[in-house]
Amino acid sequence: MSFELSLNTGTTPNLTLEQAAAAVADAGLGHIGPWRHLLEQAGGAERAAAIITDAGLSATTLCRGGFLTASDDAGRAAALESNRAAILETAAVGAGELIMVVGGLPAAAGVLGGVGDPADKDVVAARERVAAGLAELVPFAAEHGVRLVLEPLHPMYAADRAVLSTLGQALDLAAPHPAETVGVVVDTFHVWWDPQLQEQIARAGREGRIASYQICDFNLPIAADALKSRGMMGDGYVDFATISRWVAEAGYTGPVEVEIFNEEVNGQDAALTLATMKQRYADLVLPHLEAGAAAAVPTR
C-alpha cells in the first residue's frame, strides 16, 4: 500500500507514547512518528519499539536530531554526541529515519554572547558548520542503518531554528553523501511558498532522496508562539492538491505524516484529531497523490 497515513506525536503532545499508539491503532492507522522525549518517557528506545509493535504499528521517523550550528567547540561536541545518541535511538525504535532540524544562528540560540556579536549572525558560516557536522555524522548513521533526513524549515525560523530554508538547499547539502544515508523531508508548511518547489521536488525524486512527506497547513495570522502556526489540512493556505501531485509524480509512495503544532488541535481530544486528519487527508491530499502516482516517472 502506498501513501499510508502516519501520526507525528507532535500533533498530540499531551499523550504518552502508549496513549498515542493506542489512539493511532484505534483510528485504524498503521504508523506513528515519535519524538525523542516520548522514547525516554517510555523507558528507552527498545521499550518504545515494543510499545509501537504491540499496538500493531510501525515507526515512520524519529524527531529529531540536528542543531549543528554552535560556533564553540563544546557546543559542537555536545551536538555531535546528542546526534549519535539520536541515531542509535532511531535504529532501536525501528524508524530508520532521523529528522534533522539543523539549528539557527548562535546569536538567536543563545549559544554564545547573544545578539550583539556580529559573528554570531553569520548565516553563511552557520551553514558551513551544518555541512561539517553532517559529514561527521554520516558514517556513524550508515553504520547503524539510519538515514539522516534534512528538514528545510520555513524562513521565519531561519534565525532561531534552522539555517536550512529550502528544499534545493537541503539537496545541495545532501549531495556529497549517499542517498540511502542522507535524505530530505518535504513538509508542506515549510516549503509551500518556494518558487522553485516543483523543480526541487522533482530533483529530490530523481536523486532518490525523498524520505518523508509531512503535511499540515499554513495558518494566518501567525500564532503568538510562531511554532504553533501549523494547522489542520484545509484550515490555511497550502495548495495540497498541487504539492501532493508533485511529490507523487517524483516517485514518492511512502507514508504521509501529519505533524501539527497548534494550540487548538494540540489541546483537543486525540480521537477527534485523528478522525479529522483522516477525513481531510482523504478529501484534500490522497486523491492528488494517487493522480500523481499514476503520472509518475519511474525512479530508483
Add this chain to the structure above:
Amino acid sequence: MSFELSLNTGTTPNLTLEQAAAAVADAGLGHIGPWRHLLEQAGGAERAAAIITDAGLSATTLCRGGFLTASDDAGRAAALESNRAAILETAAVGAGELIMVVGGLPAAAGVLGGVGDPADKDVVAARERVAAGLAELVPFAAEHGVRLVLEPLHPMYAADRAVLSTLGQALDLAAPHPAETVGVVVDTFHVWWDPQLQEQIARAGREGRIASYQICDFNLPIAADALKSRGMMGDGYVDFATISRWVAEAGYTGPVEVEIFNEEVNGQDAALTLATMKQRYADLVLPHLEAGAAAAVPTR
C-alpha cells in the same frame, strides 16, 4: 556621494509628509521615501513634491504599487487602475521608482470566496497573474519615466502579501522587461535568510536592476502583528556586514532607505529614531558598503 541615507516614511507613521520632511532635514539627511497616503494627505503628488523640494530633500522611492493577484476581472481591472495612478504619482513626486508589493493569494486577501476554494490557494497561478499584470503596466511606466521596483517579501507574507518571495524569483519576473523600467529592491528583512542571496545580488547587479537597498533588522519573537517584526539595525539577526558588502560589490551606490515597522520605533519621537538610525547606519552598514564598493566590479 554614494550610499546616502533615506527615511522611508513607514518608519515614522505618525508624521505628515511635511513633518517627516522637516525631521529628515533636521537630522541632516537628504532623502525621503514617502508612502502614497501621505501624498494624498498633502493634497496630491505635485504638492507633495513641493514639500519635499522645499525641505531640501529628494524622493527616493514611492511606496507602493502592486497587488496584482486578483483572480476576478473586476479585481484585476481595479488593480491595474490603481497602479497606473501610482505610476503617475511616482513621476509627479519626482521619485522615479515605484515599489511593487505584488500581492498574496486571493484566498488570504479575501478577494474571492475565502479559504475554502482550492483555486484561490494556487500560488503558481497567482504568480502568473503577477507576470501578466506587470507586462500590462510596463509600457505605461516607461512612457512616464517610472521604474517599477519588484520587492520580494519574506515568505512569512507569501499567503497574504506577496507571492514573490526571493530575489532570484524577482529577477526572473523582471527578465522580459528593460532594466530601466523594471528593477528590484534588496530589503534585508525580507531576503537575509536566502541561501542564494549572494549569487542573486551579484546577478541583480550584472543585470542593472538593483533599484534600492532597504535596511532594517529581523527581530524575534515575531510580533503579534507580523508586519511589525522589523527592527532597528543591530536589534535583530541580520548580518548587515555581509549583505551590505555584497550589495556594494554588485555595483550599487544609490540611497539606502530605512523602513521599520515596529511598535516601539514607530511610537517614539522621530528625532530619536533618526538619530539612532544614523548612528547604527554609520556603525553597522556604511563601512561595509564602502569596503564592498572598493572591491566592486564595474557594472553598467
